[in-house]
Amino acid sequence: MIELRDVVYCRLGTTDLAGAEWYAVNILGLEVAERRKGAVYFKSDARAHTLCYFEGDPTDQMTAFEIGTAQDLHTAGATLEALGHDVYYGTRAECEARMVREFIRFRDPTGNVIEFVLRPETTGLDYHGSRNAGITGFSHVGLCSSDLARDEHFWTSVCNARVSDRIGDAPLMRLGTIHHSIALFPFHRAGIQHINHQVGSTDDIQRSFHFVRENQVNITFGPGAHPTSSAEFLYFTGPEGMTFEYSTGVREIHDEPAWRDRQFHFEPKGFCHWGSAPQIAAFKK
Ligand SMILES: [Fe+2]
Structure with a gap:
């Protein structure tokens, strides 16, 4: 392993x-x-x-x-x-x-x-962004998958990832205590599906929602709340079409042996319980 x-x-x-x-x-x-x-x-x-x-x-x-x-x-x-x-x-x-x-x-x-x-390098120093987005750190990545069951098996059997929850057949997988560090979403090509940074609070999500909208950035999902990880989120488009996400309040799983992965409906309820609908191809049937 x-x-x-x-x-x-x-x-x-x-x-x-x-x-x-x-x-x-x-x-x-x-x-x-x-x-x-x-x-x-x-x-x-x-x-x-x-x-x-x-x-x-x-x-x-x-x-x-x-x-x-x-x-x-x-x-x-x-x-x-x-x-x-x-x-x-x-x-x-x-x-x-x-x-x-x-x-x-x-x-x-x-x-x-x-x-x-x-041994990736650390600075031991805080980060200071010039725009106060409230970022507390890079947290997880969504990867495209052409076969969810096969790829889940790779990450959980060859590597030590554990499935925290599934949305449809898309597994959200943890490596430590954070609800998910890797998620797999169905897509016809390989590549990074989204990059997540955690922010400090709901205020940061709401301020960024207005900020990115005023700057003509394409918002693709949210503000919303994931029923899986409990995180509040905002997804938007970056350079070369990359999807970036801010989220806050992600669930941590500390009682590892007691956690059982849960099954959520694929779209849209499994992605958001506030009612926002994703405009992201890999999040849609
Ligand atoms: Fe995410």
């Missing part, structure tokens, strides 16, 4: 790096951690970075998860290779570009590019 600690960053290719930076800072509310040739790194919490935009193909998207030890990372590589995945071992320069000590890269069964990383 591959023991993943947490989701740690996303890397997104863009044909307009300056535009992506403008959006990440002025709309999303992240802090520029560092600019390097062809890439900008963003902070959303104490970690050195949780998002990187780089000059490249917008379909080039990676999600990274932390593994605890070098031995565990190498064992994970061998496990994946034995299952038929091509495993790439990152070079020193590529590790430097990710602010990690070591990493491996492979594709999950849908074809999502996944990186397992060792």
Whole structure:
């Protein structure tokens, strides 16, 4: 079993790096951690970075998860290779570009590019966004899935993810105590389906709802409340069509042995109990 600690960053290719930076800072509310040739790194919490935009193909998207030890990372590589995945071992320069000590890269069964990383850097310092979005940190990622049952099996049997709840057949899976760090949604191509940042309160959700609307950002879902995780949320569109989400009040599961995954109706009741309807393809039948 591959023991993943947490989701740690996303890397997104863009044909307009300056535009992506403008959006990440002025709309999303992240802090520029560092600019390097062809890439900008963003902070959303104490970690050195949780998002990187780089000059490249917008379909080039990676999600990274932390593994605890070098031995565990190498064992994970061998496990994946034995299952038929091509495993790439990152070079020193590529590790430097990710602010990690070591990493491996492979594709999950849908074809999502996944990186397992060792010792991602933290700053130990708070993040300060220039726009007060109330962000408390990068929290979870939605991944596209061309076969939900197959991919759930990969994340829960090969890796240590546990299903907290399902919306239809879409599993919301935890790695630690947070209700979900990975969610899978049905879609016909591989890629990141949405990127979630937690915010401090309902006030932050409501202020951002008005802020993004006034800035002509396309709101795709919300404000609403998820009956699964109890989180209040807002989904909106970012550069290259990426869906970003703010949410607050996500459920934590501390009594691990006692939790039983629950079944929710796919659409729209399972996604929102305030009555908002998603304008997001992967959330619709
Ligand atoms: Fe989400």
